[in-house]
Amino acid sequence: MDYFDKRPQLFRLLFGILSGLLVAVAAMDVYMFGRSPTDENIFQNPPSNVCFAATVPAEHFDEQSKSWTPDSIRIGDLPTELNGRKFDSLQLAQEYVRGLPGTSSITIRVLRPDEKQYYLYRLLKSAITFDKVRVLQPTAWVTTVTEGGASDRAGMKVGDLITRINGYTFANVNEADQILRSGQIGKATDYEVLRKGSLLTLHVTLASFGLQFAFLIFIVSGFVYIATGIFIGLARPGFVAARVLSLFFFLLGYFAVIAVINRGVNSPLLKSIQQMTSTFSLLTSFALFLHASHYFPKERPELLRRKWIRIGGYVFAGLDIVALLVLQGWWAAAVLIANGIYVFSVPALFRKECAPDYKTMNKVVRWTGIFVGVASMLFGIFVTRMGGTEVLKWLTIYGFVMLALPVSYLYTINHYRLLNLTLRMRRNVQYSFISVLWIVLFVALAMMTMSWIVQAHLNMPYIRISGQSVEVVDSPPTPQERSIMDRGFVLAAAIAATILFSRVYKAGDRFIARKFHRTRYDYRRAANELADVMSSTLSMTHLARGIVEKLTTLMQLKRTGVLFFRDQSKCCCHEANGFDGTAWNEFCITINNDFVNGLKDIPAAARVDYLSAHLKETIRRQEFHYVIPIRSKEKLIGAILIGEKMSEAPFQNEDIEFLGAVAKQASVAVENAFLYEELAEQERLKHELAIARKIQLESLPQSTPRIPGLEISGISIPAMEVGGDYFDYLNGDPTKLTVIIGDVSGKGTSAALYMSKVQGILRSLHAFGLSPRQLFIRANHLLCNDLEKKSFVTAMGAAFDTSRRDLVLSRAGHLPLYHYNAKTARMETIVPRGLGLGLSPENLFADELEERRIPYGPGDVFVFVTDGITEGQQESGDEFGDERLMSTLGKNHAATAETIRDIVVAEVKKFAGTATQHDDQTIVVVKVRAEQSSISRG
Numbered sequence: 001m002d003y004f005d006k007r008p009q010l011f012r013l014l015f016g017i018l019s020g021l022l023v024a025v026a027a028m029d030v031y032m033f034g035r036s037p038t039d040e041n042i043f044q045n046p047p048s049n050v051c052f053a054a055t056v057p058a059e060h061f062d063e064q065s066k067s068w069t070p071d072s073i074r075i076g077d078l079p080t081e082l083n084g085r086k087f088d089s090l091q092l093a094q095e096y097v098r099g100l101p102g103t104s105s106i107t108i109r110v111l112r113p114d115e116k117q118y119y120l121y122r123l124l125k126s127a128i129t130f131d132k133v134r135v136l137q138p139t140a141w142v143t144t145v146t147e148g149g150a151s152d153r154a155g156m157k158v159g160d161l162i163t164r165i166n167g168y169t170f171a172n173v174n175e176a177d178q179i180l181r182s183g184q185i186g187k188a189t190d191y192e193v194l195r196k197g198s199l200l201t202l203h204v205t206l207a208s209f210g211l212q213f214a215f216l217i218f219i220v221s222g223f224v225y226i227a228t229g230i231f232i233g234l235a236r237p238g239f240v241a242a243r244v245l246s247l248f249f250f251l252l253g254y255f256a257v258i259a260v261i262n263r264g265v266n267s268p269l270l271k272s273i274q275q276m277t278s279t280f281s282l283l284t285s286f287a288l289f290l291h292a293s294h295y296f297p298k299e300r301p302e303l304l305r306r307k308w309i310r311i312g313g314y315v316f317a318g319l320d321i322v323a324l325l326v327l328q329g330w331w332a333a334a335v336l337i338a339n340g341i342y343v344f345s346v347p348a349l350f351r352k353e354c355a356p357d358y359k360t361m362n363k364v365v366r367w368t369g370i371f372v373g374v375a376s377m378l379f380g381i382f383v384t385r386m387g388g389t390e391v392l393k394w395l396t397i398y399g400f401v402m403l404a405l406p407v408s409y410l411y412t413i414n415h416y417r418l419l420n421l422t423l424r425m426r427r428n429v430q431y432s433f434i435s436v437l438w439i440v441l442f443v444a445l446a447m448m449t450m451s452w453i454v455q456a457h458l459n460m461p462y463i464r465i466s467g468q469s470v471e472v473v474d475s476p477p478t479p480q481e482r483s484i485m486d487r488g489f490v491l492a493a494a495i496a497a498t499i500l501f502s503r504v505y506k507a508g509d510r511f512i513a514r515k516f517h518r519t520r521y522d523y524r525r526a527a528n529e530l531a532d533v534m535s536s537t538l539s540m541t542h543l544a545r546g547i548v549e550k551l552t553t554l555m556q557l558k559r560t561g562v563l564f565f566r567d568q569s570k571c572c573c574h575e576a577n578g579f580d581g582t583a584w585n586e587f588c589i590t591i592n593n594d595f596v597n598g599l600k601d602i603p604a605a606a607r608v609d610y611l612s613a614h615l616k617e618t619i620r621r622q623e624f625h626y627v628i629p630i631r632s633k634e635k636l637i638g639a640i641l642i643g644e645k646m647s648e649a650p651f652q653n654e655d656i657e658f659l660g661a662v663a664k665q666a667s668v669a670v671e672n673a674f675l676y677e678e679l680a681e682q683e684r685l686k687h688e689l690a691i692a693r694k695i696q697l698e699s700l701p702q703s704t705p706r707i708p709g710l711e712i713s714g715i716s717i718p719a720m721e722v723g724g725d726y727f728d729y730l731n732g733d734p735t736k737l738t739v740i741i742g743d744v745s746g747k748g749t750s751a752a753l754y755m756s757k758v759q760g761i762l763r764s765l766h767a768f769g770l771s772p773r774q775l776f777i778r779a780n781h782l783l784c785n786d787l788e789k790k791s792f793v794t795a796m797g798a799a800f801d802t803s804r805r806d807l808v809l810s811r812a813g814h815l816p817l818y819h820y821n822a823k824t825a826r827m828e829t830i831v832p833r834g835l836g837l838g839l840s841p842e843n844l845f846a847d848e849l850e851e852r853r854i855p856y857g858p859g860d861v862f863v864f865v866t867d868g869i870t871e872g873q874q875e876s877g878d879e880f881g882d883e884r885l886m887s888t889l890g891k892n893h894a895a896t897a898e899t900i901r902d903i904v905v906a907e908v909k910k911f912a913g914t915a916t917q918h919d920d921q922t923i924v925v926v927k928v929r930a931e932q933s934s935i936s937r938g
Contacts, residue, residue, distance in 0.1 A: 004237065004243060005238070005240065008237035008238035009237070011233075011237040011243055012233070012234055012237040015230075015233045015234065015237070015243075015246065015247075016234060019226070019229070019230050019233070019250055022250075022254050022277065023226060023230075023254075025273065025274070025277070026222075026223075026226070026254055026257045026258060029257070029258060029261050029274060030219055030257065030261065033215075033261040036181050037180065037181060037183050037184065037185045037206040037207070038150070038180075038206065038207055039149075039150050039151045039156075039180060039189070039191070039204045039206060039207075040145070040146040040149030040150045040151050040152070040207055041142050041144060041145045041146065041149070041151040041156060042142070042143050042144040042391075043140040043141055043142045043143060043162060043173055043176065044140070044141055044143055044173055045140070045141065045172055045173050046078055046111070046113070046139055046140075046141040046161065047078065047080045047111055048078040048079055048080050048111065049135065049136045049137075049138065049139075050078065050079055050090050050133055050134065050135055050136065051076055051077065051078050051079075051133070051134050051136055051161075051194075051197070052073050052074065052075055052076065052077045052079070052110070052132060052133060052134070052197075053075065053132055053133065053134040053197050054075060054132040054197075055072045055073065055074060055075055056072060056073040056123065056127065056128075056132055057070075057071075057072050057123070057127065058071060058072060058073050058108070058121040058122060058123035058127070059071065059121065059122045059123065060119060060120070060121055061119075061120040061121070061122065068122055071121070073108065073110060073121055074112065074196070075196050075197040076112075076113060076114070076159070076194070076195070076196040076197050077110040077111065077112055077113075077119075078110060078111040078113065079093075079108050079109070079110050079133070080109050080110065080111055080118070081107075081108070081109035082096065082097070082106065082107075082108055082109075083096075083106060083107055084107070084109075090130070090133065090135050094130055097125060097128060100125050101125070102125060102126065103124070103125070104124075104125050105122055105123070105124055105125070106122070106123060106124070106125055106128065107120060107121065107122050108120075108121050108122075108123070109121075112159070113141055113142075113158075113159035113160075113161065114157065114158055114159025114195075114196075115159070116143060116158070116159070134197075136161070136163070136194070137163060137169060138169065138170060138171050138172060139161040139162055139163050139194065140161070140162040140170070140173045140176045141159075141160075141161055141162075142156060142157070142158055142159065142160045142161075142162065142193075143158060144158065145157065145158055149207065150204050150205050150206060150207045151191075151202075151204055153205070154191070154202040154203055154204040154205070155200075155202055156191065156193065156202055156204065157195065159195070160193040160194070160195050160200075161193060161194040161195075162176065162191055162192070162193050163192045163193065163194055163199070164190075164191070164192035165179045165180060165183075165189060165190070165191055165192075166179065166183065166189050166190050167190065167192075180206075183206045184206065185206050185207065186205065186206070186207075187205065187206065188203040188204065188205050188206075189203070189204050189205075189206055190202070190203060190204075191203075191204050212392060213392075213396060214391075214392035214393070214395040214396040214399070215260050215392075215395070217395075217396050217399035217400065218256060218260050218395055218396075218398070218399040218402075219256075219257050219260065219261075220399070221253075221256060221399040221400070221402045221403050222253045222254070222255070222256030222257035222258075222259075222402075223253060223257060224253065224403060224406055225249045225250070225252050225253025225254075225256060225402075225405075225406055226249070226250055226253035226254060226257070227253075228249045228253070228406040228409070228410065229245070229246040229247065229248065229249030229250030229251075229253060230246065230250060231246075232245050232246045232249070232413075232419070232421075233245075233246025233247070233250070234246075235419075235421060236419045236420065236421060239295075239419050239420075240295050241292065241295035241296040241297075241418075241419060242419050244288055244291045244292040244295060244296075245288075245292050245296060245409065247284075247288050248285050248288035248289050248291075248292055249406060249409075251280075251281035251282075251284055251285045251288065252281065252282070252285040254277065254278070254281045255278050255281040255282040255285065256402065258274055258277070258278040258281075259278060259282075260395070261274075279321065279324060280321065283317045283320040283321055283324075283339075284314075284317050286313065286316065286317055286320075286339050286340065286343050287310070287313035287314045287316065287317040287343075289343060290309070290310060290313035290342075290343045290346070290347070291310045291313060291314075293347050294309075294310060296362075296365075296409075296418070297358065297361040297362050297365070297412055297413075297416060297418050298355070298357070298358055298361065298418075300347075300350075300354050300355075300358060302350045302353035302354060303347060303350060306350075309346055309347070312342060312346070313342070313343060316335075316338070316339040316342055316343075317339070319335055319339075320335055320336055320339055323335040323336070340373075340377075344373065357581070361412060361416050361418075362412070364408050364411060364412055365408050365409055365412050368404050368405055368407075368408035369405065369408070371401075371404065372401060372402060372404055372405045375398060375401045376398075376402075379394065379398050410423055431512070431513075431647060431648075431649070434512055435509075435512060438508055438509070438512060442501070442504075442505050442508070445501075446497070446501050449497055449501070450494065450497065453489075453490055453493045453494060453497065454490060527658070527661060527662070527665070529550055529554065530547065530550050530551075530554075530662055530665060531665060533546035533547065533550055534546070534547070534665055534666060534668075534669035535669070537673075538672060538673055538676035539673065539676070540564060540572070540573045540670070540673040540674070540676075540677055541573055541575065543666075543669055543670065543673050544562040544564060544573050544574070544575035545575045547562050547575075547640070547662070547666060548560045548561065548562050548575045548576060548577045549577060551640070551642070551659075551662070552577045552578065555642075555645065555655065555658075556645055556646045556647065557577075557578070557642060557643055557644070557645055557646065558578050558623070558643045558644050558645070558646055559576065559577065559578035559579065559622070559623055559624060559641075559642075559643025559644070560576065560577045560578060560640075560641065560642060560643060561574070561575070561576040561577075561584065561622070561624065561640070561641035561643075562574065562575050562576070562638065562639075562640055562641070563588070563591070563638055563639045563641070564630075564637060564638040564670055564673075565596055565636055565637055565638055565639075566674070568596060568600065568635055568636050568637075569593055569596055571588060571591045571596075574588040574591075576641075578643060583622070584622070587618075587621075587622050590618070594614070595615065595618065596636065598611065598612055598614070598615040599615070599627065599629055599636060599639050600629075600636050602627060602629050603629075604628075604629070604660060605626060605627070605628040605656045605659050605660050605663070606626065606627055606628075607625065607626055608620055608624060608625055608626065608627060611627065619641065622641070622643075623643050623644065624641040624642060624643050625642060625643060625644055625651070626641070626642040626651065626656070626659070627639055627640070627641055627642075628640040628641075628642065628659045628660060628662070628663045629663065630663045630666050630667050630670060631663075631667055632667040632668070632670065632671050637667065637670050637671065637674070638666065638667075638670055640659065640662065640663055640666070642659065689720070689749070692749065692752065693718065696718070696723070696752055696755075696756070697716075699756060699759060700716055700726070700727065700728070701714065701727070701728060701729050704729070705729050705731055705737060707731070707734075707735070707736075707737045707800065707802060708734070708735065708802050709802045709805075709928060709929050709930075710737065710800060710802065710926055710927070710928060710929065711896055711897035711898075711925075711926070711927040711928075711929055712729070712737070712739075712897055712924070712925070712926050713896075713897040713898040713900075713901045713924070713925050714727050714729075714864075714901065714922070714923065714924035714925070715901060715905065715922070715923060716920065716921070716922040717868075717905070717917070717920065717921040717922070718752075718920050719868065719917045719918055719919050719920050719921075723751060723752060723755075723920035724743060724744035724745070724750075724751025724752055724754065724755050724920060725741075725742070725743050725744075725755070725866045725868065725920035725921070725922035726740075726741070726742040726743070726744075726755045726758065726759055726922070727739070727740060727741045727742070727864070727922055727924050728740045728759060728762065728763070730762070730763065730766045735801060735802045735803045736799065736800065736801050736802070737799070737800045738766065738772065738775075738797060738798065738799045738800070739797070739798045739800070739864060739924055739926060740762055740795065740796070740797050741795065741796050741814065741864040741865075741866065741922060741924055742755065742758055742793055742794060742795035742796075742814070742866075743793070743794050743795075743814065743866040743867060743920070743922070744758070744791065744792075744793050745790070745791050745792050745793070750791075751920075754787065754791060754793065755793075757783075757786070758779070758783070758793050758795070758837070761779050761782055761783070762775060762779055762795075765778050765779060771799060771808055771810070771851065772797030772798065772799055772808060772809065772810035772851065773808075773810040773849055773850075773851040775797060775810075776795065776797065776810055776812045776834070776837065776845075776849060777842065777845065777846050777849065779795075779837055780812070780837045780838065780840075780842065780845045781842050783837050783838040784838055784840075784841060784842070786838075787838035791838065792813075792836040792837060792838045792839045793812070793836060793837040793838055794812060794813040794814040794815075794836045794837070795811075795812045795813075795814055795836075795837060796809070796810070796811045796812065796814040796815070796817065796864060797809070797810050798817065798862065798864070798926075800926065805855060805856060805857065805928075806853055806854060806855040806856060807853070807854050807856065807862070808851060808852070808853050808854075809830060809832055809851070809852045809853075809854055810832060810834060810849060810850070810851045810852075811831065811832045811833075811834040811850075812834045812835065812836055812837050812849065813834055813835050813836030813837075813839070814834075814836075814866075815865060815866065815867060815870065816829035816830055816831040817829065817830040817831075817862060817863070817864060818862070818863040818864075818865070818885065818886060818889060819854070819860065819861070819862055819863075820859075820860060820861035820862075820863075820889055820890065820893045821860060822857060822858060822859025822860050822861075822893070822928075823857055823859075823860075827886040827889055827890050829882070829886075830852065830854065832850035832851065832852045833848055833849070833850040834848060834849045834850060835848045835849070856928050857928065858928055858929065858930040859893070859894075859927075859928060859930075860927070860928040861889060861893050861897075861900065861925065861926070861927045861928075862925070862926040862927075863885075863889055863900070863904070863923065863924070863925050863926075864923065864924040864925075864926075865885070865904075865922065865923045865924075866919075866920060866921065866922040866923075867919060868917070868919035868920045868921035868922065869885065869904065869908055869921050869922070869923055870882055870885055871919060872908040872909075872911060872912050872917075872919075872921070873912060873915055873918065874911065874912055874913055874915050875913065875914065875915040880907075880908050880911050880912075884907070884911065885904065888903060888904055888907050889904070896927065897925040897926065897927040898925075900925045900927070901923055901924075901925045904923055904925075905921065905923065908921065
């Protein structure tokens with residue numbers, strides 16, 4: 001079936017040829033069936049080829065009293081069971097009886113053909129003599145004789161056993177029927193019948209068969225199946241579900257038509273074609289029904305991924321065909337039953353895995369299928385074993401029952417719009433039809449009423465009106481007075497009827513219009529209501545939802561959609577009404593620049609049919625009929641999508657003008673919503689950045705450690721709310737302190753996030769007691785895998801040891817360490833070798849990273865800064881620079897560490913003047929004191 005996904009026209013061609021051929025065969029068979037000769041009786045194979053040729057005394061079992069009463073087995077009774085056992089031949093029955101004890105009783109079940117009833121008798125073994133039993137040649141048991149028909153006129157009775165037709169014997173009723181069909185309509189045919197042991201010859205004048213009502217109903221039902229299959233297959237050959245369903249209905253309908261036609265075909269070739277095609281159709285329809293359940297009403301992935309299920313269905317169909325050819329009786333039936341169990345039970349095993357919407361859509365089909373399936377099983381097991389008019393009665397009922405299955409499928413297809421098929425009259429056509437019918441009925445009723453009024457002869461009292469009184473007169477009025485009274489009555493009744501009928505007509509017209517959604521709306525009131533919606537909200541989502549709901553209600557639309565575009569490219573908001581499931585969201589996901597650019601070319605409200613091919617196909621799939629662009633200052637900021645009216649009536653010029661006015665109103669509201677969202681977004685970002693700034697500042701040292709002999713002071717001032725500069729104090733010993741300062745490339749939120757990561761890494765690694773060099777080497781190993789290629793970190797670490805009065809310094813690509821040497825009274829910069837963190841692999845980084853040990857003395861000052869200090873700029877672009885920094889430090893070296901820090905920050909700010917701070921500024925000052933004190937946290 002997948003082969004035809006890309007070749008639907010090929011399937012349509014092949015299916016059309018196949019259906020044409022088989023429909024021709026079926027129609028020809030029906031015609032020949034209706035034109036074939038008939039003896040106007042129904043016969044079937046008798047249950048036994050043995051009959052009693054004489055009366056045998058025995059006891060009869062009465063079902064009501066549950067007792068045995070004296071009676072006799074009658075001439076012509078057909079024995080079917082002996083002691084509850086069936087025998088294939090009289091000889092086997094004789095051997096069985098001989099083996100029984102001489103005094104034993106025997107029960108015999110017999111069929112009385114003329115009564116079509118079974119009776120149970122009991123007698124002694126000694127009472128049985130097989131010379132009273134006669135072996136019959138193959139016969140046909142007459143179960144029904146049409147009253148007044150050909151057989152009835154010839155004297156045939158129910159219960160007769162036909163032994164010969166026109167002198168020909170036969171093996172079964174099929175051969176008997178074949179001999180019958182070889183006769184000629186209107187000519188006598190000799191029937192040799194056995195009636196209660198006597199042979200009679202009857203001369204039956206054959207009649208034309210025609211079509212009995214039961215056969216006609218069943219054949220029509222079959223053709224309904226065929227028509228359903230042809231319609232689905234030819235209408236939608238591109239869908240797998242349609243192709244499989246079409247074959248299922250067509251083949252099952254073909255079988256239904258052919259199955260009841262058991263006469264009329266004389267050609268052995270046509271007979272063979274009839275038998276083979278009908279058998280193939282029935283058995284293949286089982287597999288096709290199973291296959292169709294994989295795709296209809298929607299695909300079931302849990303079945304599709306288990307290919308063995310549908311393969312097993314077709315394997316069973318093949319086994320059924322072989323079974324019917326090779327096996328006999330119940331063995332063949334057992335294979336058919338197993339096939340049915342497989343087809344209906346296997347999909348049920350995976351029912352828990354199927355989607356809820358599948359269960360909802362399949363509910364009608366499922367229960368109808370169960371109902372028809374059970375009815376078919378009961379019909380096949382019980383009804384086919386009946387005879388006479390009972391079969392015809394149940395065949396009629398079953399024919400109507402069968403119609404439920406195609407009706408359920410067509411209902412489901414139409415109700416859920418499956419296979420892109422619409423199987424109903426459009427509502428505007430329905431409205432027109434109902435309106436015309438209402439007018440016709442109203443006019444007819446009005447004319448009948450007026451006719452009654454004109455022709456009415458009412459015995460009204462004679463009321464005389466004078467200038468001074470009104471009196472009822474007993475005497476009859478004169479002809480002239482009667483004429484005046486009649487004309488007055490007609491006039492009054494006509495006025496009353498006109499008023500009454502006018503109100504009735506208007507009420508009926510309003511009712512019909514309301515039912516078919518044809519009530520007109522006030523455009524001015526609708527515009528005011530929409531204006532209220534647009535002015536009452538600044539939320540884009542609420543605005544879109546309000547427009548959609550109001551338009552849907554006011555214009556009574558099946559579907560409405562609103563799209564808002566930001567920067568004429570991105571769909572930033574979408575709302576719709578009339579969609580089920582995720583179809584609308586999936587449609588909005590597919591909106592791209594091509595879609596938006598296509599809408600830009602639409603000058604005003606446009607019918608979808610007039611759009612570009614791609615745009616038309618995309619929008620029509622969502623069942624929208626009109627697109628109204630929303631523009632502001634020639635920019636496309638949105639679009640209104642309008643679906644069909646609930647009434648399915650065409651849109652009028654007033655509707656289009658109203659929608660254009662709505663789009664103009666919406667443009668102002670959408671612009672306001674955009675501004676509101678931008679302000680809200682700015683406030684949100686401002687709030688989040690304030691929180692981030694607070695978190696970042698709290699992550700920096702909140703107190704300064706007190707180390708004997710050292711003054712320490714640091715500060716970090718972000719250029720934005722958050723920044724990428726960082727400093728930290730790491731100490732775990734009263735005489736030791738490690739100062740870390742760092743700077744992430746870039747600034748803002750991304751730099752702050754990276755710096756938080758660096759801070760966490762360095763704090764974790766410091767717990768291992770590492771030197772600054774080892775600290776940076778291990779940190780670089782971790783950061784190489786985590787930082788983006790365009791990002792890196794510069795850092796510097798200095799481990800102060802007050803017991804040795806020196807520091808160990810490492811620099812990972814950072815600015816130099818500024819050192820005021822009190823002993824020489826000079827400023828100097830210390831620049832060990834080193835690369836930035838995250839720039840190079842571990843080996844290269846370690847090779848380039850230098851570590852220096854620097855002694856210090858009382859009065860020495862060490863200053864750690866980031867480039868925001870040295871590169872502080874004026875508006876002219878001049879930078880603060882190293883020289884100004886070193887000059888400031890040299891002039892203020894005698895001050896405390898905190899004072900030096902504040903002076904440097906103040907000097908940089910003074911230098912920049914009114915220029916905006918463009919980079920984060922961080923400074924840490926460590927000054928060596930002469931005295932020492934115990935360590936503590938301040």
